Amino acid sequence: MQIAFRDDLKKLKPITEPFHAYEVRLNTNESPFDFPPELKELALKRLAxxxxxxxxxxxxxxxxxxxxxxxxxxxxxxxxxxxxxxxxxxxxxxxxxxxxxxxxxxxxxxxxxxxxxxxxxxxxxxxxxxxxxxxxxxxxxxxxxxxxxxxxxxxxxxxxxxxxxxxxxxxxxxxxxxxxxxxxxxxxxxxxxxxxxxxxxxxxxxxxxxxxxxxxxxxxxxxxxxxxxxxxxxxxxxxxxxxxxxxxxxxxxxxxxxxxxxxxNDDYRKEFVEFVIEERERMFEALSKIKGVQPFPSDTNFMLFRTEKPAEEVLAKLAEPLTDDKDQSSPKKRGIGVRNYSDRPSLENCLRVTIGRKEENDLFVERLREIMEG
Ligand SMILES: Cc1ncc(COP(=O)(O)O)c(C=O)c1O
Missing domain, CATH: 3.40.640.10 (Type I PLP-dependent aspartate aminotransferase-like (Major domain))
Structure with a gap:
């Protein structure tokens, strides 16, 4: 049967779940830390x-x-x-x-x-x-x-x-x-x-x-x-x-x-917010020092930045696998995930990175520097 699908829905892309495919997930503004173990235990007890x-x-x-x-x-x-x-x-x-x-x-x-x-x-x-x-x-x-x-x-x-x-x-x-x-x-x-x-x-x-x-x-x-x-x-x-x-x-x-x-038990939330604010400052400083990168100040747990190179190219290079794994049996995970916003008006060549764990942020900054200056 030829279904006459709604014409106005043609503007929408189907929602899929691609987020797990990165080793370092800095693309969806999540917290990089799971619920603290003692709270998880308490939650499981309450669930029981x-x-x-x-x-x-x-x-x-x-x-x-x-x-x-x-x-x-x-x-x-x-x-x-x-x-x-x-x-x-x-x-x-x-x-x-x-x-x-x-x-x-x-x-x-x-x-x-x-x-x-x-x-x-x-x-x-x-x-x-x-x-x-x-x-x-x-x-x-x-x-x-x-x-x-x-x-x-x-x-x-x-x-x-x-x-x-x-x-x-x-x-x-x-x-x-x-x-x-x-x-x-x-x-x-x-x-x-x-x-x-x-x-x-x-x-x-x-x-x-x-x-x-x-x-x-x-x-x-x-x-x-x-x-x-x-x-x-x-x-x-x-x-x-x-x-x-x-x-x-x-x-x-x-x-x-x-x-x-x-x-x-909302102390853990406060600690996380403090961590993000500190890391955000560190990230801003680090990105400002990379040639061809302009970070925008942030009041959130993510940061928008513009690159002089085409955003698609930067996105693809960041996504290259981080390790040269010889094991061909399992599908290779992509490297670092960030989000591309360059198709939006006024956001040409803009990408958005979530503030992750310290080591993830360092890795991201290092890879971005190599891509931009290497
Ligand atoms: C501005 C804004 N509002 C709402 C949401 C969605 O929140 P929730 O996970 O509660 O659906 C997001 C998720 O990224 C967001 O960026």
Whole structure:
């Protein structure tokens, strides 16, 4: 049968899982450290006490309580999802359908991908020189409604602000973020996946505005990307709207049980953040000294850099196997993985590297120097 697939999905690439194929994985902004062994043991003990035969409701409720006291807010202000990625999708579904989704670009691709998948028009507002927000244009987009984007039909639209921004790495001034929120007639979702590493904390806005959502994740500073858990802090009314468009039991009891152990023992997160900040400075210095490399300052656990050589060539050379392994029986792993952003407007020849372990960062810097200067 000839299936007439959705025409608008032609813009999307199928999502695949290529990330494990590198010996040194500096391409997905994960923590390079697994959950500390003593916490893993505690988590396993708690998992053993979890009823696998029951739906996750009671565990989710307990976890929402724990998150609420962690942030000192009421539990009815918290929504949780399978990673922030799912929360983004829920925001598009609850507030974008029938209207539009807006974000500054370049930014995290998930906002546009979710909009396309949900059939919502996406408007990208380019960042200005120096990766600055175009505040007037963002406000214009967040206050104008055309055709079906009808404000009077009670369809608000959704504006995403990623702070600090992926992939550029910079945090935007909070006054700018707030001036956009204040003017916006759309619901504004602020993605703070990386806030721990730069502290552009917008939680205070919850007391001032009733159309703002702060989104956080366990994937970055908590180092738990594999458990897929993200959350939003917002108004009880918005939590209620988001709950209408999610799956009934969207998050599983295993993830929330592990995340609760992380919340109750969050010193390891603070230590990791300190480590990243130190390594980030070291990485910036080292990259600045390589001929033909321009690193951009970062408020995150990754760094964008531009190379004078074509980014594809640098990417391919970094990915060459690190050891000349004679054993032909197993497939050879690629060397160092970083992400190529050079196809995005204003990011010509730009690559993004995650801050890894000290020895991984050293290896990366050494290989990059050889590629650029050798
Ligand atoms: C800005 C930003 N938001 C959200 C996410 C996704 O977070 P999660 O792993 O919770 O889905 C990422 C992942 O890289 C990200 O860079």
């Amino acid at each position: 006490e979890t009823d696998f035969n029951r739906y996750s409701g009671e565990y989710i409720e307990r976890f929402r309580q724990a998150l609420a006291s962690y942030h000192n807010v009421d539990p009815d202000r918290i929504a949780i999802a399978n990673g922030m990625d799912e929360m983004i999708r829920l925001c598009v579904r609850a507030f974008g359908i029938g209207a539009k989704a807006v974000a500054h670009v370049p930014t995290f691709e998930s906002y546009e991908m979710s909009a396309i998948a949900e059939g919502v028009p996406f408007v990208g507002v380019p960042l200005l020189e120096g990766f600055k927000l175009d505040v007037p244009r963002l406000i214009e987009e967040a206050t104008t409604f055309e055709g079906s984007h009808a404000e009077d039909q009670g369809i608000p639209g959704i504006l995403f602000l990623c702070n600090p921004n992926n992939p550029t790495g910079n945090a935007f001034p909070m006054e700018e973020i707030e001036s956009i929120v204040k003017a916006s007639k759309m619901v504004v979702a602020i993605d703070e996946a990386y806030w721990d590493f730069g502290n552009p904390d917008a939680l205070y806005m919850l007391d001032k505005y009733d159309h703002v959502i702060i989104m956080r994740t366990f994937s970055k500073a908590f180092g738990l990307a594999g458990i897929r858990l993200g959350y939003a802090i917002t108004t009880p009314e918005i939590v209620s709207e988001l709950s209408k468009v999610r799956q009934i039991f969207n998050v599983n009891s295993l993830s929330v049980t592990v995340a609760q152990v992380a919340l109750e």
